[in-house]
Amino acid sequence: xxxLSSERVPEPEVMESVEEAEGYEATASDAHLDQIDNQFVTYxxxxxxxxxVLDLGTGPGQIPIxxxxxxxxxxxxxxxxxxxxxxxxxxxxxxxxxxxxxFFLKAHAESIPLETGSIDLLICNSTLHxxxxxxxxxxxxNRVVKEGGxxxxxxxxxxxxxxxxxxxxxxxxRYKSLMRKLYEDSVRxxxxxxxxxxxxxxxxxxxxxxxxxxxxxxAIERRRLK
Numbered sequence: 001x002x003x004l005s006s007e008r009v010p011e012p013e014v015m016e017s018v019e020e021a022e023g024y025e026a027t028a029s030d031a032h033l034d035q036i037d038n039q040f041v042t043y044x045x046x047x048x049x050x051x052x053v054l055d056l057g058t059g060p061g062q063i064p065i066x067x068x069x070x071x072x073x074x075x076x077x078x079x080x081x082x083x084x085x086x087x088x089x090x091x092x093x094x095x096x097x098x099x100x101x102x103f104f105l106k107a108h109a110e111s112i113p114l115e116t117g118s119i120d121l122l123i124c125n126s127t128l129h130x131x132x133x134x135x136x137x138x139x140x141x142n143r144v145v146k147e148g149g150x151x152x153x154x155x156x157x158x159x160x161x162x163x164x165x166x167x168x169x170x171x172x173x174r175y176k177s178l179m180r181k182l183y184e185d186s187v188r189x190x191x192x193x194x195x196x197x198x199x200x201x202x203x204x205x206x207x208x209x210x211x212x213x214x215x216x217x218x219a220i221e222r223r224r225l226k
Contacts, residue, residue, distance in 0.1 A: 032174045034062075040125050040154055041066045043213070047150055048224060049074065051120030054144065056109050056137070057127025061089025061102070068098040077114075079107040110136045114144050121150040121224060128155040128220075129189040138203035150224030151208060156183075157218040158190040171216045193218060 041063060044053075049071070055064050058078025067076050080086055086104045093102045107113050109131055122145050131137045141151060159167040164187070172183045191199070197210045200220060208222040 033179075037062055037066060037125070041070060043154075044121070044123055044152060045070060047121070047152065049121050049150070050224075051075070052077065052118065054079070054112070054114070054119045054122045056122065056124040056141075057130060058089060058104065059085050059127075061086075061092050061104060063123070063125050064089075064102045064104075065093055065096050065098055068093075068102045069096060072101075074101065076102050077119075078102070078104045079109070079112065080104070081106065081108060110140055112140055112144050116143050117146045117149075119144045119149060120146055121152070123151075124153040124155075126155055126186070128153050129186060129191065134199045135203045138200065138205040142204035148225035151205060151220065151222040153220040154213065154217050155219075156186050156190040156216065157212065158187055158192050164188075191218060196220065 044067065049067075050073070053064070053067060053074055053076045055076060055078040058064060058080045059082075061078050064076035064078040067074055078086075078089060080089070083106060086106055089104045090099075093099045093104070105113065110133060122141050128134065145151060158164075168184050168187055172180055172187075175183050193210060193212065196218060200206060200208055200210055205220065205222065208220050210218065210220055213219045
């Protein structure tokens, strides 16, 4: 799939070492990032979320754990390619006493090991820019989500090249060292609105809308039918 722009710069491969994963998990616990995660969880719950939720690119598992703690009726599955990240996620779920309702699997987003139509809501937070072939991911998402089920991706948005330095200086002002580098790399690898709309239109999620939930993020949403 050819994008409308060639400015997007793919990010490096997934973190696999324990040291990298623990370093990421430590910086991801920053209060500002925790607040951003809480906003994401609040929005997900406002969608009338019920049943089984699948989180793509779950990392150290903070989103599934937060959802399970906020709503005891939910069951949440997180998938990721990093064994090191998943080990941290499993331990965090145990510590937060939600292991009976939160599960983690090592899997690729293009080939999710779940039955067709088995998920009520699929979510993805700040991982979309990692996927090498988003159209294949969107098609797989459409497969595993129930008919009438919900979908919500939220990711960083990429500004015009001329504004990149000012944009990252402002929205990344709270980040330091490793997290600042990760943030800047992620912005370069993220999508613009026209690019993402083109990808969604070419997929089985063509009925989903692409919009900007705020100045720093872009989102794909398909609401769950009542």
